[in-house]
Amino acid sequence: xxxxxxxxxxxxxxxxxxxxxxxxxxxxxxxxxxxxxxxxxxxxxxxxxxxxxxxxxxxxxxxxxxxxxxxxxxxxxxxxxxxxxxxxxxxxxxxxxxxxxxxxxxxxxxxxxxxxxxxxxxxxxxxxxxxxxxxxxxxxxxxxxxxxxxxxxxxxxxxxxxxxxxxxxxxxxxxxxxxxxxxxxxxxxxxxxxxxxxxxxxxxxxxxxxxxxxxxxxxxxxxxxxxxxxxxxxxxxxxxxxxxxxxxxxxxxxxxxxxxxxxxxxxxxxxxxxxxxxxxxxxxxxxxxxxxxxxxxxxxxxxxxxxxxxxxxxxxxxxxxxxxxxxxxxxxxxxxxxxxxxxxxxxxxxxxxxxxxxxxxxxxxxxxxxxxxxxxxxxxxxxxxxxxxxxxxxxxxxxxxxxxxxxxxxxxxxxxxxxx
Amino acid sequence: xxxxxxxxxxxxxxxxxxxxxxxxxxxxxxxxxxxxxxxxxxxxxxxxxxxxxxxxxxxxxxxxxxxxxxxxxxxxxxxxxxxxxxxxxxxxxxxxxxxxxxxxxxxxxxxxxxxxxxxxxxxxxxxxxxxxxxxxxxxxxxxxxxxxxxxxxxxxxxxxxxxxxxxxxxxxxxxxxxxxxxxxxxxxxxxxxxxxxxxxxxxxxxxxxxxxxxxxxxxxxxxxxxxxxxxxxxxxxxxxxxxxxxxxxxxxxxxxxxxxxxxxxxxxxxxxx
Numbered sequence: 148x149x150x151x152x153x154x155x156x157x158x159x160x161x162x163x164x165x166x167x168x169x170x171x172x173x174x175x176x177x178x179x180x181x182x183x184x185x186x187x188x189x190x191x192x193x194x195x196x197x198x199x200x201x202x203x204x205x206x207x208x209x210x211x212x213x214x215x216x217x218x219x220x221x222x223x224x225x226x227x228x229x230x231x232x233x234x235x236x237x238x239x240x241x242x243x244x245x246x247x248x249x250x251x252x253x254x255x256x257x258x259x260x261x262x263x264x265x266x267x268x269x270x271x272x273x274x275x276x277x278x279x280x281x282x283x284x285x286x287x288x289x290x291x292x293x294x295x296x297x298x299x300x301x302x303x304x305x306x307x308x309x310x311x312x313x314x315x316x317x318x319x320x321x322x323x324x325x326x327x328x329x330x331x332x333x334x335x336x337x338x339x340x341x342x343x344x345x346x347x348x349x350x351x352x353x354x355x356x357x358x359x360x361x362x363x364x365x366x367x368x369x370x371x372x373x374x375x376x377x378x379x380x381x382x383x384x385x386x387x388x389x390x391x392x393x394x395x396x397x398x399x400x401x402x403x404x405x406x407x408x409x410x411x412x413x414x415x416x417x418x419x420x421x422x423x424x425x426x427x428x429x430x431x432x433x434x435x436x437x438x439x440x441x442x443x444x445x446x447x448x449x450x451x452x453x454x455x456x457x458x459x460x461x462x463x464x465x466x467x468x469x470x471x472x473x474x475x476x477x478x479x480x481x482x483x484x485x486x487x488x489x490x491x492x493x494x495x496x497x498x499x500x501x502x503x504x505x506x507x508x509x510x511x512x513x514x515x516x517x518x519x520x521x522x523x524x525x526x527x528x529x530x531x532x533x534x535x536x537x538x539x540x541x542x543x544x545x546x547x548x549x550x551x552x553x554x555x556x557x558x559x560x561x562x563x564x565x566x567x
Numbered sequence: 568x569x570x571x572x573x574x575x576x577x578x579x580x581x582x583x584x585x586x587x588x589x590x591x592x593x594x595x596x597x598x599x600x601x602x603x604x605x606x607x608x609x610x611x612x613x614x615x616x617x618x619x620x621x622x623x624x625x626x627x628x629x630x631x632x633x634x635x636x637x638x639x640x641x642x643x644x645x646x647x648x649x650x651x652x653x654x655x656x657x658x659x660x661x662x663x664x665x666x667x668x669x670x671x672x673x674x675x676x677x678x679x680x681x682x683x684x685x686x687x688x689x690x691x692x693x694x695x696x697x698x699x700x701x702x703x704x705x706x707x708x709x710x711x712x713x714x715x716x717x718x719x720x721x722x723x724x725x726x727x728x729x730x731x732x733x734x735x736x737x738x739x740x741x742x743x744x745x746x747x748x749x750x751x752x753x754x755x756x757x758x759x760x761x762x763x764x765x766x767x768x769x770x771x772x773x774x775x776x777x778x779x780x781x782x783x784x785x786x787x788x789x790x791x792x793x794x795x796x797x798x799x800x801x802x803x804x805x806x807x808x809x810x811x812x813x814x815x816x817x818x819x820x821x822x823x824x825x826x827x828x829x830x831x832x833x834x835x836x837x838x839x840x
Contacts, residue, residue: 191783196799197629197807225800227779227792234688235783239695242783401802405610423802426604 191242193228198489205487216467311436322390334412335395336403342537346524359519366528448519599809622810634793657722675716761829
């Protein structure tokens with residue numbers, strides 16, 4: 148047959164190769180940052196969830212429409228972003244701006260000289276509270292924040308005839324009442340791909356009992372996980388374990404959200420981002436209360452993770468990127484972002500308007516009332532320490548009587564992370 | 568009587584296995600046809616309450632179309648180039664007394680046994696030095712480089728099994744090495760080439776690791792990292808991801824169906840040898 152036929156096919160394939168070869172050249176010239184010549188700063192973004200992606204796209208569009216400097220945004224999967232961030236930063240020609248959060252990881256990169264000093268952007272941010280400034284250092288510009296709390300459906304609480312608790316005793320009473328009505332009181336989504344959600348419980352018990360300063364010292368390696376003070380926080384945790392979803396270490400955070408929305412579980416300790424996993428019509432029915440006070444003498448602290456941008460010190464587009472950071476920190480920039488997001492995040496600028504729903508207003512007040520803000524386990528420590536917490540806490544949820552061994556193992560694993 | 572009982576048993580067992588095998592695929596397709604609000608309200612495992620093609624539209628417009636094209640731009644030249652180069656190498660290694668050819672073949676195979684993970688950083692730095700980081704060319708070069716060893720190994724085994732008489736006859740008729748390769752060896756290798764082409768297409772089309780190692784811009788990402796990018800930091804729209812997976816599976820399935828006949832005969836030829 149077919150030599151001729153074969154040759155024809157080969158020739159056609161060869162021609163196809165040539166065409167696609169030139170086509171891919173064209174693609175690379177127009178989009179590869181390596182070939183980047185124009186004065187456009189690139190933002191490497193990990194906001195791959197549809198709602199968050201729409202928000203950053205809108206922010207960039209609003210900025211570019213001002214006809215000043217131009218930026219472009221490049222979204223990659225958050226998981227890819229997290230693992231590739233070191234190679235992005237150390238490459239010869241890194242992206243100019245990155246979405247991220249303040250914390251130990253950034254401080255490490257700053258010490259290596261990889262991050263750009265953006266102090267002059269902070270000159271334009273006089274309205275920002277000192278807390279954000281301390282948190283960000285010289286290299287970070289915060290743009291949004293959100294809160295953690297117990298979320299529940301108002302209609303379900305009304306149906307069960309219960310009200311949100313004001314302190315720990317009432318909280319345990321509430322759990323008991325709900326269980327008596329055949330509902331699982333506490334949702335948990337520490338299985339699947341979200342074992343880190345269990346850390347929220349650890350963080351809260353620690354900042355309620357030992358206070359935020361001790362919590363930060365512990366996470367920075369200046370205290371020990373097998374300290375009696377750490378062991379003490381597991382006593383109240385054990386008290387409410389019988390009321391926690393027995394499937395809590397098997398299902399992921401998104402399924403746990405569904406369980407709460409359907410009323411199979413009554414309440415769920417989670418971040419405000421969970422609203423992205425809820426159908427729009429359910430959001431009006433959602434309310435929350437703060438993690439109950441255990442020791443009234445401890446100053447009130449809340450988890451309020453903050454997100455924003457940092458820049459690479461190798462960027463050739465310093466003027467453009469600083470102009471963008473300045474804009475992203477203004478009231479206008481933040482309102483554009485919030486308006487196009489899913490609506491449960493809060494602006495960092497104290498004068499910027501939030502989305503205005505009752506839930507968000509309450510969330511903002513919730514954070515303002517706190518004397519101290521912690522970020523979250525991995526943000527206050529490091530992404531390397533997070534897996535040690537995941538292993539320890541999931542084990543505790545499954546075998547609470549093994550606590551001593553768990554804490555010793557945790558301390559050993561943490562020491563390895565700190566010494567590396 | 569006995570044979571019909573065992574036949575029935577065979578069908579029952581085989582049928583059960585096929586159903587189990589197809590179950591995940593059915594789950595993905597059903598998820599792809601649901602709306603996000605339905606999944607969020609009732610959970611992934613619930614009985615579907617909605618029917619919509621919106622997930623496919625979302626996946627296609629959210630970077631799916633561009634990513635698909637990028638995948639084609641990478642996969643087609645890579646398959647072609649690697650097969651062209653490795654068949655030439657296999658021809659030389661199998662039909663000629665090249666000094667140290669055993670070592671060369673073993674070296675090529677040994678290269679394949681290295682876990683690619685230890686080469687990620689060097690490869691990424693190398694592409695940067697060459698100035699091709701974040702371009703599709705880089706991905707093509709890397710994919711060709713990593714595929715060559717295995718393809719050459721398979722093809723040289725196949726070519727070695729060809730009878731020497733054919734080559735001798737051609738030489739007597741006055742054909743040079745290039746002519747023999749082009750007119751005799753290549754056409755005879757077609758089953759193996761077709762089987763390898765189908766395999767290589769699937770591997771390269773489904774690769775994620777090298778793509779995220781040498782690429783950084785979403786505009787040049789092929790389909791697998793684009794699928795990953797549909798997952799959010801906290802929340803994922805499972806219907807869109809499922810729809811994207813279905814779309815991404817279409818080309819490989821098509822190629823496989825097209826080459827199925829060659830694939831099976833290619834395997835059989837290898838076995839008889």
